[in-house]
Amino acid sequence: MMGRQFSTYEYNQLLKYNLDPHNYLDTNAPIEYITGFAEFKGKSFAVNKHTLIPRVETEELVNIAVKSTSGNDTSFVDIGTGSGAIGISFALELKNLNKRFSGVLSDISAYALKVAKTNLNNLLFESNIQLVKSDLFVNIPKQKFDVIFANLPYIPSARIASLEDSVKNFEPITALDGGSDGLEIIRKFLSQAIDYVKLDGKIFMEVDDTHTAATEFENSWAIEILNDSNKKNRFWICRPVKH
Numbered sequence: 001m002m003g004r005q006f007s008t009y010e011y012n013q014l015l016k017y018n019l020d021p022h023n024y025l026d027t028n029a030p031i032e033y034i035t036g037f038a039e040f041k042g043k044s045f046a047v048n049k050h051t052l053i054p055r056v057e058t059e060e061l062v063n064i065a066v067k068s069t070s071g072n073d074t075s076f077v078d079i080g081t082g083s084g085a086i087g088i089s090f091a092l093e094l095k096n097l098n099k100r101f102s103g104v105l106s107d108i109s110a111y112a113l114k115v116a117k118t119n120l121n122n123l124l125f126e127s128n129i130q131l132v133k134s135d136l137f138v139n140i141p142k143q144k145f146d147v148i149f150a151n152l153p154y155i156p157s158a159r160i161a162s163l164e165d166s167v168k169n170f171e172p173i174t175a176l177d178g179g180s181d182g183l184e185i186i187r188k189f190l191s192q193a194i195d196y197v198k199l200d201g202k203i204f205m206e207v208d209d210t211h212t213a214a215t216e217f218e219n220s221w222a223i224e225i226l227n228d229s230n231k232k233n234r235f236w237i238c239r240p241v242k243h
Contacts, residue, residue: 004028013037028165040085043092046118047083050111054085057228058151058206061235062086064226065147065204066093068237073100076147077196079136079189081105084116086149088123095124102128108135136185137192144198150189150205154182182208194220194240203238211236 003025006014010031014021017035024034032038032053038045040054041062047053074094078087087105094101105116113131120129132139155163157179179185186207193203203221209232214223221238228234 006031030167038083038085041089041092043089043123045083045085045088046115046122048111048115050109051082051115052151054083057230057232057234058086059089060228061149061151061204061206062089062093064235064237065090065149065202066097068202068204069094069099069147071099071146074147075102075143075145076149077104077106077140077145078149079106079134079140080150080152081107081116082112082151084119086151087129088116088119090147090149091124091127091129104130104132104140106132106134106140108133136189137196140196143196144201145196146198146201148193148197148201148203150186150193150203152185152189152205153179154186154206154208154211157182182211190217190221190238193238197240199240199242201240203236205236205238206234207236209233 013031032047038047038053041059081087084105091101107113212233224237226235
């Protein structure tokens with residue numbers, strides 16, 4: 001029986017980290033979990049079984065946030081940070097633009113925060129960023145932020161079984177399953193976030209491609225729904241409604 005067939009990218013990633021591809025022919029584990037690293041916005045982020053593998057589409061969310069951020073001093077919080085890819089990449093972009101920033105990377109998982117700390121130390125040598133273990137905003141400092149990121153569990157429970165084996169069999173299900181309609185945790189998040197975002201601030205978040213309407217939140221949030229480069233509904237940009 002033939003073993004696993006590596007793509008050119010996978011093969012080169014194994015070689016990059018001095019791993020012999022022939023030793024991994026009998027596993028379907030994502031190449032990022034084998035090497036312990038994922039590429040995101042030109043940087044290598046440490047990942048493991050406690051963190052989701054950052055997707056290339058998520059790079060677009062960082063780009064949208066950077067383009068939407070004005071001023072020279074930005075405060076942000078990344079809820080459900082996982083490996084820290086979104087928050088750290090955002091901070092790196094601001095740093096490259098010679099803008100000041102302060103940030104919080106938060107996750108409910110202490111194991112994920114260890115990975116985020118590794119990436120913070122490796123990629124952002126001098127930074128004004130805290131790591132906080134928190135269930136959504138429970139332990140977040142009581143302040144108003146310019147930018148809030150959230151890449152929360154958003155896949156409807158019934159669809160988990162139909163995900164690719166490399167996802168459902170290896171990535172943390174608790175970071176994928178968003179309840180019956182995929183909005184269970186997002187509802188809780190948005191109900192809390194209103195107390196943490198500035199009046200002219202914004203929330204940048206990923207959603208399932210079935211989340212094509214956000215009318216249930218319109219009393220509190222003005223939500224712009226954007227497609228990714230693959231024309232799939234993916235991003236919500238939320239602004240607090242001024243009453």
